[in-house]
Amino acid sequence: MHRSTRTRRLTVTATAGAAALALTLTACGSSDSDDTADSGSSNGDEEITLTVATFNEFGYEDLLTEYEDLNPNITVKQKKAATADEARDALRNSLGANSGASDIEAIEVDWLAEFKQYPDKFADLTSDSVEGRWLDWKTEAATLEDGALIGYGTDIGPEAVCYRADLFEAAGIPSDREGAAEFIGESWDDYFDAGKEFMASSDVPWFDSAGATWQGMINQVQNAYEENDGTIIATENPEVRETYDAVLTAAVDENLSAHLGQWSQDWTDSFQNDGFATMLCPGWMLGVIEGNAAGVEGWDIADTFPGGGGNWGGSYLTVPSQGENVEAAKELADWLTAPEQQMKAFAAKGTFPSQVEALDSEELAAATNPFFNDAPTGEILANRAEAVSVTPFKGPNYFPINTAMADAITRVDVDQTDDADSSWEKFVADVDALG
Amino acid sequence: MxxxxxxxxxxxxxxxxxxxxxxxxxxxxxxxxxxxxxxxxxxxxxxxxxxxxxxxxxxxxxxVHDWDTIMGQGTYVGMENFQFILSSPDFWKALRNTFSIFLLSSVPQVIIAITLAAVLDQNIRAKTFWRMGVLIPYVVTPVAVALIFSNLFADKFGLVNDMLGTFGIDPVGWHKEVLPSHFAIATMVNFRWTGYNILIFLAAMQAVPRDLYEAAVIDGAGRFRQFFSITVPQLRPTIIFVVITSTIGGLQIFDEPRMFDQFGRGGADGQWQTLTIYLYELGWTQGDFGRASAVAWLLFMLIVLIGIINFAITRRISTSGDKR
Structure with missing residues (x-):
């Protein structure tokens, strides 16, 4: 009995130990073998299956069905990741293993630069049919030095300020759209001062989270973390430190923040509990608010944004070159990002178009959102997009550095395990460790 | 022959x-x-x-290489990755968290499992119902368990803090402080694995010769005396098995801490970042397989080390058992 136990134990230990290591490597394996198609291009009528990997909400469900109806020989499957981070990890995996990537992979702007380091892994999507389709800066971000285009733009995230009109009114502050926009003001100082004024006559915190506010502020800085040549300057850049201090002073010292971690359970719940009065809202956030705050009346959108315009997020569709149907995938990506289709996605999930033609369309100008007190969302977001004057440089290390920064702010604002200085030191250590 | x-x-x-x-x-x-x-x-x-x-x-x-997730093998760097890991405070923090969560989950788990198994071993009504009932939590996927528990343990609007509030206890920062977060994660692990261990103990208990109990009853031993003098010694090999499997499982804990908050990186200050989460962070978020593999090897050696310690203790227990 003892002997057999011992033998079993050793085997179990060894197997389990190996399994732990296998963790690092097995995940590289192909996760999907949907591609039953054979040859390279999409000429003719052979039956092919295309996979499209997206995250959060792209609003593609109906569009993909429509594409299948237009092209009877093509079946399209969507693979949706819950978060952008998850999608990024999965794409890294399949590019590393050189198999398992979907025919079309959606990429978020924050980690686009990281993948631009591997141009061989993506098909060049340059084509006459997409010439001038997008805003210039949107296209530039996905263009390589040699002119190759690795991604077709989908949406952008022009930011406005969403606010609770009912709470404004209760605090004796103008609650109509114009009045609120004026009250919120033009600069970050104005925004924080307005918060102090609001909280003088209300118990509700002014904004949801210092981390979320940070996103709005840092997206207005041209070279926050890296020089254009990729040199990391995050820890020495005085602008980063000033912004960091400003947001934490407002959030913690002046207590304007609800001290919630964005996307946390508490954050989601607080929409139902009068958790905060304002939040920064890019176009794609409208759907999130509507979902979390279902049944709550009083949300509205102010046509203003502190510190000039700001863009938060927005995505691209890329075609990994490892796929078997690169040409067919390219055609689908082309079709999906055409202005007409993007408008349908906007109607479905509020993903604000990056396509010039869609931005100028009457349909967009006339779009309203009943949940936000019938606010003319199309018009407001178009104004906000126009106000964007800075295209922040996001190099290969933007994503990990910004993640470290988000942690640093969370430590002070939400966890309160550190003060601003000690948390900054940890941020510096994290950035140095990226090496 | x-x-x-x-x-x-x-x-x-x-x-x-x-x-x-x-x-x-x-x-x-x-x-x-x-x-x-x-x-x-x-x-x-x-x-x-x-x-x-x-x-x-x-x-x-x-x-021992510079190894990018996508570009693959780079130059040979020798022990550099190991040096980096061992000098990184994050690694030691992850090690501390792993052990703390492991102890908070395994120790109560074994004690509760063996006690409940002893109860289920008695002549109770609807035996099979109760015996199968303890396995239900095990059927639920860890991710679903984590979702439900992270909701219960939410800092501001969670049920647990609400209930503490009715007793006048200040809300606990389940996602902020080190020990409470470990406790919350250990609760998920215990919820899931206790039932499984109960069944293993129960099976072993039923193999204990009944005449031992009869003899004990004749000698006038009560229930507790029977439990500590017959059941526990007879279960020794099973206890060892359970301890070893839960050690391995505990040191590799991943799902529960990963699902504990919205980002899955083990907290902004690494409050509940375990070794496997740290490994994942290095390998995937930062794209450095070299360092991630170094962590994997350190974890492996750690498990082997603990295996050897277990082995030594086990041998001592079993020889002392034989002598008696």
Whole structure:
């Protein structure tokens, strides 16, 4: 009995130990073998299956069905990741293993630069049919030095300020759209001062989270973390430190923040509990608010944004070159990002178009959102997009550095395990460790 | 033992063939005896080689290189990755968290499991119902468990803090402070694994000879005396098995801490970042397989080390048991 136990134990230990290591490597394996198609291009009528990997909400469900109806020989499957981070990890995996990537992979702007380091892994999507389709800066971000285009733009995230009109009114502050926009003001100082004024006559915190506010502020800085040549300057850049201090002073010292971690359970719940009065809202956030705050009346959108315009997020569709149907995938990506289709996605999930033609369309100008007190969302977001004057440089290390920064702010604002200085030191250590 | 005595047949006609055939048959018999057992167990070892041993050594190979997730192998860097890991405060923090969560989950788990198993071993009504009932949490996927529990343990609007509030206890920062977060994660692990261990203990208890209990009853031993003097000593090998499997599981804990908040990186200050989460962070968020593999090897060596310690303790327990 003892002997057999011992033998079993050793085997179990060894197997389990190996399994732990296998963790690092097995995940590289192909996760999907949907591609039953054979040859390279999409000429003719052979039956092919295309996979499209997206995250959060792209609003593609109906569009993909429509594409299948237009092209009877093509079946399209969507693979949706819950978060952008998850999608990024999965794409890294399949590019590393050189198999398992979907025919079309959606990429978020924050980690686009990281993948631009591997141009061989993506098909060049340059084509006459997409010439001038997008805003210039949107296209530039996905263009390589040699002119190759690795991604077709989908949406952008022009930011406005969403606010609770009912709470404004209760605090004796103008609650109509114009009045609120004026009250919120033009600069970050104005925004924080307005918060102090609001909280003088209300118990509700002014904004949801210092981390979320940070996103709005840092997206207005041209070279926050890296020089254009990729040199990391995050820890020495005085602008980063000033912004960091400003947001934490407002959030913690002046207590304007609800001290919630964005996307946390508490954050989601607080929409139902009068958790905060304002939040920064890019176009794609409208759907999130509507979902979390279902049944709550009083949300509205102010046509203003502190510190000039700001863009938060927005995505691209890329075609990994490892796929078997690169040409067919390219055609689908082309079709999906055409202005007409993007408008349908906007109607479905509020993903604000990056396509010039869609931005100028009457349909967009006339779009309203009943949940936000019938606010003319199309018009407001178009104004906000126009106000964007800075295209922040996001190099290969933007994503990990910004993640470290988000942690640093969370430590002070939400966890309160550190003060601003000690948390900054940890941020510096994290950035140095990226090496 | 396979060879039987063979009378030499008189050589006639095609007789040369005959001994050869017998010879082959014999040799085959001998091979059969010698090698078939190995053949029969080979599927395990072949699989083990492919899925266990090969990744083990390949990870060692990766860990001494500069290795990008996408670009693959870079230059040979020797022990640099290990140096980086061992000098990183994050690693030591992750090690602390792993052990803390492991102790908070395994120790109460074994104690509760063995106690409940003893209760279920008694003559109670609807025995099968209760016995199968304890397994229900095990059927639920860890991710679903984590979702429900992270909701219960939400800092501001969670049920647990609400209930504490009714007793006048200040809300606990389940996602902010180190020990409460470990406690919350350990609760998920216990919820899921206690039932499984109960069944293992229960099966072992039923194999305990009943005459031991009868003798004890005649000698006037009460329930508790029976439990500590008969059940627990008789269960020793099973306890050892459970302790070892929960050690391995505990040191590799991943799902629960990963699902504990919205980002899955183990907290902004690494409050509940375990070794496997740290490994994942290095390998995927930062795209450095070299460093991630180094962590994997350190984790492996740690498990082996604890295995050896377990082994030593186990031997002592079993010899002392034999003497008695």
């Amino acid at each position: 396979a060879t039987t005595t063979r009378t030499p047949a008189p050589a006639r006609g095609n007789t040369p063939r005959k001994p050869r055939r017998i010879g082959f048959g014999e040799r085959f018999n001998r091979w059969d005896l010698k090698f078939s057992p190995y053949l029969y167990i080979s599927p395990f070892f072949i699989l083990f080689f492919i899925t266990g041993l090969f990744p083990l050594f390949y990870t060692a190979f990766v860990s």
